[in-house]
Amino acid sequence: MADKKKILLADDEEDIKAVITLFLESKGYQIITAFDGLAALDLARSEHPDLILLDVMMPVVNGFEVCTRLKADEETRDIPVVMLSAMAQSESVDKGLAAGAVDYIVKPFDPSRLEEVISRILKS
Template identity: 50%
Template sequence: MKILVVDDEENIRKLVQYNLVLDGHEVILAEDGKEGLEKARQEMPDLILLDIMMPEMDGLEVCSRLKKDPEMRDIPIFMLSAKGQMKDLEDAFEAGADNYITKPFDVDKLSEIIQFKMKKLQEKTT
């Protein structure tokens, strides 16, 4: 699976990348919202992991733009954020996010969630 990871924190990117690669995924990285949007268009990933608090363009903006784009709206977007209040979740789903994972997260759990959720989404579409 091709996964785009958008996060401004280098260490987080590194962390997610390492683990997803180990799980056998192809990982593409982006440092901020703007880059994330560009990479998504170029690469057409199977899944996007998106941080919210980012310079240039925040994750919510990226998400809602992607979801408005007819070509990319079907790419599942999992928000990956340190913001854990109810309001933040609501905003994320409002923007069209498919899932919301709060930081800090368990690396194993992340893998599981990705697998489980992707399976569910596939079942839905077929």
């Protein structure tokens, strides 16, 4: 698989990052990770991932803000963003979608469901 899809995963929880990375790598994706919002913005610009998984509560710049900035930037506007957050209230979901995310997955989630969402988005 020389043509692996590249996914940027931004989350400040090391364990969550480790588990999702292992899981998605086992499904044939290439994963790059960011610890905070600012790093996520930098990597999105420099690495041009095919998809971005964004946590909300992150240091420096929160996920909603990261998403808004990605959508405002010509270079990163077209990269689909999926929010991945333990903030389960409907207002948070609305906020994420309003910021331009294509989907909002509430933690904890079934990894298979995450994979379904990713492959659906990358196929379309």
